[in-house]
Amino acid sequence: KFNTDLQDPSIWERYAVEVKNHFEALDLETQHVESGKKMKICLVESAEKTIERVKRCKRKPWISDEVLLLAEKKAKLRKKRHVSEELYEEYKRLKREVQRKCRRDKEEWIAEQCKELEEAHQKGNTWKLFQKLRSLSKKPRMNQSSIKDANGLVLTETQDTKEYLINLFKKLVGKQVTEALTLDKEELEPEPIIREVQNVIVQLKCRKAPGVDEIPAELLKASGEFGVSMFHQLCCRIWKSVQWPEEWFLKGGDSTDCNNYRTISLISHASKVLLTIIVNCLKNKIVWELPESQAGSQAGRGTRDMLVNLQLLIEKILDVNSEGIVIFIDYTKAFDSASHPQLFSVLITMGFPKHLVALLQSMYSKQQACVCWNNERSDWFPIEKRVRQGCIASPGPFNIYSEQIVREAEVEQTGVVIFATQMDSDVAETQQKLDRVADASARRCIQINAKNPKDMLIAKAQREIVIRARQEWIEQVESFRYPSSQKTNNGDCTKEINSRIAMAKAKTQELDPIWKDFHISKRTKIYLLKSTVWSVLLYGVESWILKVVHERRIRSTEMSWLRGILRVSRLQKIKNEVIRKQLGQEITLLQKIQERRLQRFGHISRMDPERIPHMAIHTKVQGMKNRGRPRIHWIDTVKNDIQQKGLKMNKAVKLVQDRKFGRILLTSGLASIQETTYRL
Structure with missing residues (x-):
C-alpha cells in the first residue's frame, strides 16, 4: 500500500499536479465502466510517481x-x-x-x-x-491452521480447506434471481451537485484499509479540485445509467468451527463518495419509517438509552410486586441471510425513491467474494444474498427490513417492545408474539437462532417459565448481557459493576509496560488511563445504582491505578490526597460517574414526552406496593446527586432544559449557576 502518513506538503502538491495532468488528458465521455478504470489509473499512476509504497518490516521490529x-x-x-x-x-x-x-x-x-x-x-x-x-500492548495473534468440516473432521490441507469454505459461503449467500428495476423519466432523482461530492470527499476517514482498487481515502482528498471534478462527472454518469464500475464492486473475504466465521467487506473508498450521497438522500425517509423503539444506527438514540430504559422498567415492575418476561432474540447470521429481492421489494413498498433503490440494487447485483486462507485467495464467486457488512449503506436498509418483519408479525404494543428485546407479563401471550416474530422472520429468509435466545422473569418470587423458539426450549436466566452490560432480574447492579472493574483491571495489565516506563510523563500516563481504562469501566454507568460497598470498591480500584503510575505501594502509607495532588487529579472516578448520570438525566429531561426514556421515568405500573422500606431507584440516586449540587428536583428539571445551565450544574452546582445568571 502507499505511504499516506506523510508530513511533507510538497509531496502532496506534486501528487495533485500529476492528477491534474492525467485529468486533462483523460476522456470521461466513454462508458461508465471505462470511466471507472481510467479514474483508477489516473490516481494510481499519479501516486506511483510521487508517493512511495510502505515496506514490510520484520515480524519482531526490535530484533537487530x-x-x-x-x-x-x-x-x-x-x-x-x-x-x-x-x-x-x-x-x-x-x-x-x-x-x-x-x-x-x-x-x-x-x-x-x-x-x-x-x-x-x-x-x-x-x-x-x-x-x-x-x-x-498488542496481544499475539494466532494464525488458524485448520478447521472442522460439517462432520467434525479436521481439515489440514489448504486446498481442501478452501474448497470447503467456498461451498460453505456459497450456500450462505445462495443464488437468488433479482429482477432489475425499470425507471421512467418521472422517477429519476436530481443528480448530485459538485458541492455534495466535495463535502463527502472531505469527510472521508483517513487511515482506513482500501478496497481491491488499492486507492486509500488520502489519495482522494489530495487529488484537489480536478479530482473532485473527475469524481463528480463519474458519479453523475453512474446516477444516470444506474450501472457501477467493476472497480467499485464489493469484494468480501473471509477457531475451527466455520459457523463462527463472519464475512467482512473491504469497500472501495471511491464508491463511498456516491454511497454517502445515496445514504443522505434516504436518511429522512428511514427516520420517518422507523419506530421509537429502534435504536440501532439512529441519531439521538443509542445503547445507553436502552440500558437506562430497561433498568427503569425492572425497577417499576418490582416496585409494585408485578411480573415481566423479557425475551432476548438472536438471529442466525442476520446480515448474511437478508434476501435481495425481498429487501428491495420492502424499500419500494414503503415508498423509498425508486431511482435510489435501483442504484443499490445495481451495486448488489454484481458483487463478488472470495475465501482468503493462509494468504491464499480462492476464485471469485457471485453473491446474491446478504447485506454488506462494513458498508455505510447497509444499516439503514437492514433496519427497514427488520421493521417490516415486526410489522408483519403484528406485535401489539400491549407491553414494551425494544429492538431484539420484548417484554410482557403473560407467558402464553409472550409465546404467541415470539411465534409470530419467528414466522415473519422465516418468510423474510431470516431464522431465529434457537440456541442463543434467553428469557428472564422479572419478579420478586421467581418461578420456572417454559417458552420455545422453533420448537427448542429457551433457557431461563437470572442475568443477561444486554447490550454489553449485565442486567439482572432483580435490578441489582453488583454483577455489572464487578464485571466492569475486572475488565478495566485486565486493560490496565495489558498496559503494564506503559506504567513502568520512566520515559513517559505522569501527565501522559493519566491521559492514557482516562482514555483507555476509565472508558472501559464507565460504559453504561448512567444506569448504575451504586451502594456504599460499590463506591468503596471503585474508590479503591481507582487509587490502586494512581499508585501504580507513581510506583507507590500501599505499605508506604501515603495518603490518597497526597497521591492525587502529585498527579494533579481533582476529579475522582465517582464524581465522573455522577456527572455521567446527571448528563443522562438532563438528556432525558429535554426529550419529547412521547420518547421512551421520558415515558420510562414518568409512567406508572399498575399494582400494589409492598410494605416496608422501598427499594433505592435510579431516580433516587439522581435526586441525591442533585441535592449534593445544592438544588431541588423541580428546580433542576427547569435548569437542565437549557444546555448551558445544565452543563454548569454538572460541574459546579447551584453557586456557579447563580453567578452566571447574575453576570447575564
Missing part, C-alpha cells in the same frame, strides 16, 4: 541485524552440537548471547516507542499516540 546473524550461526551450529563437547558449549554460549541481546534490543525498542508516544501526546497527535500504544 546483529541478533539475526548470531541466530543464523546458532542455527547452523545446532546441527553439529553433539559432535564434540566444545561445539556443544559454543552452541549454549551463542544461545545465551542471542537471548540476552534480544532482551536488550526489546528494552531499547520499548524505550524508543515510549519516547515517541510521549512526543505524540505533547504535539497532540492522538492517532500516532494510540498506534504506539497498540504496538506496546
